[in-house]
Amino acid sequence: MIWEVFRCERKGQPFEHAGSVAAPDADFAEAWAREQYGRRGESIALWLVPREAIREVNDWADEFDLKYRRVDGYSIKARLKEARERTEAHAAAD
């Protein structure tokens, strides 16, 4: 059985995925994880999660083209350039 190991380095920091251990049950998984991810005091806490228990979400359908809600939905470079040139042209004409 594979257990994913997440470790927290300091109080208040997020738990980060560190690696995994192969162990027949939770107690063995804890023993291996303590050895490999905590014995030097490099973690204040560990989370051990059976790999099968993880529900991963990685498909991000965007059928309504919602990019107007994100930064990458706006490309202002060309228009900004145009606007600046326009300002300069007006200043030159005056």
Next chain:
Amino acid sequence: MSAVEIRDEQAFLAYVQGGGQVETADWMPEEYRRLLIKFIEMHGNSELMGVLPEREWILRAPTLQRKLALTAKVQDEVGHAQLIYRVVEDLGKPREQCLADLISGKSKFHNVFHYPTKTWGDVGVIAWLVDAAAIISQKALLKCSYAPYARIMKKICWEESFHILHGRDVILALVTGTPAQFELVQEALDRWWPPLMQFHGTPIARAEDPMWHWRIKSQGNEEARQQFLEGYVPQIRELGLEIPDPKLRRRDDGVWEYSEPDWDELRHVVTGHGPLTAERLAFRARFLDQERWVREAVAA
């Protein structure tokens, strides 16, 4: 684009060459998987075999403090092997198979672990300079395109930095000791310099290195060797030690020139013909067999 959407080799290659990283469950070309297993497995083998030259000195280490430090280091390196084999397992090759291939000589381990440790000076040189050479390669792996490997490398590099300091401390104690102790270090350096110069491999162009092609490695062999020379030659020389290479010099443009390492020796040694290859593999085989009952008891 996320790697999970990629299903063809060209797009995958462009993705990793552009700095993209791949997770275990993502689709990957068979060639990429094969090279990953080969590379990471050899790293695991090297960690596991790398403890043997130092293990031989635990009982002979000069003080209790040195024995403890050496034991801790051996424990760390075995731990690294466990982490690394776990990554290989997720790529599809079981640990038992890795160990069987190591013992039968089908898979390789690093050249430096095929040589004897004659004196306590050798232990210092290994702990300082072999680890220094290794950490240069390992730091470059923090950017590996295969993310699970890059993540465990963080922990490994963190522990290696203590190992280097331990090695430097051993060397400093000797070079500030009696003339005989100083000579012990110089002799060990003379013996270890050629394998150290071979350590990062032949100066194959980055573009021709398949490991670079797939961004498994993020630097070329020669770049790593140059980094080693730039960082460590001054540190060796400031201790009054002499490097046994009359051609070694730093050019005005910062590139190090050195005598051509013996690439035939490197090939010969890593293909299982090093001075202690057979003896160390036999040792590994004996313990693997002797401790089978532990693995079986845990799995039961």
